[in-house]
Amino acid sequence: MMNDQTSIDNQRRLEELARRSYETNSFTFTDFLSMAELSDFYEIESSLKYACPVLYGGCDMSERKMIRFGNPDEFGYEQPFPINTLIIEPLNEKFSDDLNHRDFLGALMNLGIKRQLLGDIFVKNNKA
Numbered sequence: 001m002m003n004d005q006t007s008i009d010n011q012r013r014l015e016e017l018a019r020r021s022y023e024t025n026s027f028t029f030t031d032f033l034s035m036a037e038l039s040d041f042y043e044i045e046s047s048l049k050y051a052c053p054v055l056y057g058g059c060d061m062s063e064r065k066m067i068r069f070g071n072p073d074e075f076g077y078e079q080p081f082p083i084n085t086l087i088i089e090p091l092n093e094k095f096s097d098d099l100n101h102r103d104f105l106g107a108l109m110n111l112g113i114k115r116q117l118l119g120d121i122f123v124k125n126n127k128a
Helices: 004-024 035-051 101-110
Strands: 054-056 066-069
Touching (some): 004 066, 035 066
Antiparallel strands (some): 054 066
């Protein structure tokens, strides 16, 4: 569970992104947010409505989501979320161990990829 100061810092960051989007007439995006960070957003969501926040995580089942601030109707264009979907699988499944979520997440983080840059990882049949 996050402490109060962390929640306040998260909310200030969201307020700053909303303000920047509104003042510059450009879209701004968060990184992928954890459930606790999304909870911080929901606490102040009504005060951010002016910046038209939209949440998306890559699919309907996503727990981790990004927030896009900006109104396509006012800006005159649509900007999609900067999300790419990857499939990760062993080169030869016959010689691989049974892999789980932790294995895939650990491998990605060992590559130096930060957690906030990763959305949900769905694992099925040794593929993520």
